[in-house]
Amino acid sequence: MKKILFFGDSNTYGFDPAGPIGGRYPEAQRWTNILMRSLGPEWTLEADGLNGRMIPDxxxxxxxxxxxxxxxxxxVLVIMLGSNDILSSRAEEPEDILTEISGKIESLMQYLAIQKKRAGLDFQIMLCVPPKMHTGVMRFDRTSGELPAVYRESAHRFAAHFIDASSWQVELTGDGVHFSEQGHKAFAVRMAQELKNHTL
Structure with missing residues (x-):
């Protein structure tokens, strides 16, 4: 049996922007639970999602x-973060935001490599680019679309698997950041394909 840990932000948490503050989609509608049902009994899944979470630096x-x-x-550890880092950045140019995120990703991947070696653990790391945002703020949306190059480079350097969910055309709610109910379903389908094709 394979155990997968997803470490992410509000989209991993299942945040519903149409609900009350801090509200979540019902369990059955969250992509993590849809994914768990589709993977079958030979997989177990843990979702560690937190609203507002940024890349640990x-x-x-x-x-x-x-x-x-x-x-x-x-x-298997799947890390899907970066959207909040973009939204909280004070940099005016996408290139500067990407530089900030690149530094955070490099620091995190180096930290994980050291900790894995010290603990003698051998889990697989999958670095996932979040689906592309459509906030209406040009520098944020452009940065979101250019994240794959940053994540791909770090994944390659640290022997992690790279997932480009920015290309998945996941439906978002009106805020251009959070998954819609249909978005949760679509994301679960694509993630299932990634896991079945690229995990040990």
Whole structure:
């Protein structure tokens, strides 16, 4: 049996922007639960999603990720973060935002490589680019569309599997950031394909 840990932000949490503050889609409508049902009994899935989460780039935040790994003991760790890093950036140019994110990703992947070696663990890491945002703010949307090159390079350098969900045409809600109900379904289908084709 394979255990997969998804570490992400509000879209992994299942946030519903049309619901009350902090509200979530019903469990059956979240992509993580749809995915779990489609994978079958030979897989187990843990979803560690948090609204507003950014790429861990401090010892405390990186430690939270590692604590989650030790708690769940996955065979596969899928990291899907970056949207909030774009939205919170004060940089005016997409190139500068991408430089910020590249530094965070490199720091995180290096941290995980060190921790895996120290702990003697051998889980697979999959680095996933979030679906492309459509916020109406040009520098944010352009940066979102250019994330694949940054993530692909880091994944290659640290022998992780690269997933480009920005190309999946996932339907978003009116805020251009969060998955719609149909988006959750579509994302689950594509992620299932990735896992079945590229996991150990």
């Amino acid at each position: 401090s010892p405390y935040m990186q430690g939270m990720l590692w604590d989650s790994v030790l708690r769940h003991e996955p065979d």
